[in-house]
Amino acid sequence: MQLMDTPDNPHDWLAEHGDYLYRYALARVRDSYLAEDMVQETLLAAISGSAYAGKSSARTWLTGILKHKIIDLFRRQSREIPLEAPDELMEDAPGMEEFFQADGHWSEAPKSWGEPASLLQQDQFLQMLQQCLDKLPHKLARIFMLREVEEADNEEVCKDLAISTTNSWVMLYRARMGLRKCLEINWLAGGELK
Amino acid sequence: MNCMHATRLLSQARERRLSWRVRLGLQVHLLMCDACTQFSRQLDLLRQAVRRLTHRVERDEKLNLSSTARDRIAAAVEVQKELLSRVWQNQDQNSTD
Numbered sequence: 001m002q003l004m005d006t007p008d009n010p011h012d013w014l015a016e017h018g019d020y021l022y023r024y025a026l027a028r029v030r031d032s033y034l035a036e037d038m039v040q041e042t043l044l045a046a047i048s049g050s051a052y053a054g055k056s057s058a059r060t061w062l063t064g065i066l067k068h069k070i071i072d073l074f075r076r077q078s079r080e081i082p083l084e085a086p087d088e089l090m091e092d093a094p095g096m097e098e099f100f101q102a103d104g105h106w107s108e109a110p111k112s113w114g115e116p117a118s119l120l121q122q123d124q125f126l127q128m129l130q131q132c133l134d135k136l137p138h139k140l141a142r143i144f145m146l147r148e149v150e151e152a153d154n155e156e157v158c159k160d161l162a163i164s165t166t167n168s169w170v171m172l173y174r175a176r177m178g179l180r181k182c183l184e185i186n187w188l189a190g191g192e193l194k
Numbered sequence: 195m196n197c198m199h200a201t202r203l204l205s206q207a208r209e210r211r212l213s214w215r216v217r218l219g220l221q222v223h224l225l226m227c228d229a230c231t232q233f234s235r236q237l238d239l240l241r242q243a244v245r246r247l248t249h250r251v252e253r254d255e256k257l258n259l260s261s262t263a264r265d266r267i268a269a270a271v272e273v274q275k276e277l278l279s280r281v282w283q284n285q286d287q288n289s290t291d
Contacts, residue, residue, distance in 0.1 A: 026251055039259065044274050112232060120242055120243060
């Protein structure tokens with residue numbers, strides 16, 4: 001029996017796609033050791049699992065495996081770190097006093113950050129966003145990334161992270177509120193992250 | 195509808211389709227409220243920015259596997275290949291027996 005029906009051997013995968021897979025993982029798990037582990041798990045799964053059918057490029061195929069590995073990691077992590085009591089996350093999102101007055105009006109109305117097209121070109125703005133993401137509780141950052149970057153279906157996300165749909169709405173709301181506030185305060189102050 | 199409700203709905207609208215009644219209420223609120231309109235723009239910008247950030251890391255050629263990690267992964271791949279070829283040899287033998 002042939003070792004596998006693949007056009008090239010796994011060592012080439014590591015040489016040719018290893019760095020790309022690493023960066024892809026790093027952008028999502030945001031930890032270099034975890035990202036290395038993800039690359040290793042991906043390549044091991046690639047040589048042991050279903051053969052590469054050659055329908056897509058090897059890179060696309062490997063990235064698909066990596067995506068699943070990352071979701072598995074998130075799932076494991078969300079089991080290890082129990083969610084705070086559901087009550088805390090529920091309706092009328094407590095903790096929102098930080099953002100709103102008792103009558104539901106903004107404590108501090110959102111301000112313009114500048115021209116979106118130009119902001120997106122600025123490294124400093126993106127770095128600030130990175131720092132704000134790092135400050136967000138992990139599980140909020142993770143669900144935010146899954147929805148906004150991966151465009152993962154919300155029902156799937158809920159299943160993967162073992163949370164209810166309502167919980168996901170509250171978590172995403174908190175993530176967005178927290179991020180925008182962090183960005184606004186620090187970007188408009190023009191200085192270092194507070 | 196106050197701003198706290200409006201912002202919660204603007205966030206939820208990204209995960210689910212709101213009823214027409216709620217959408218209408220939200221539109222009315224946004225017409226009157228500059229702060230929530232600004233918030234809504236910020237949500238769009240956040241999405242674009244976080245995507246750009248992710249793609250930037252993906253394309254950053256300065257971020258590479260360390261040589262230690264590369265060696266470790268290569269060794270793990272070797273071990274796995276060795277194991278697999280033994281398993282498959284056994285299977286082949288069993289099927290020809």
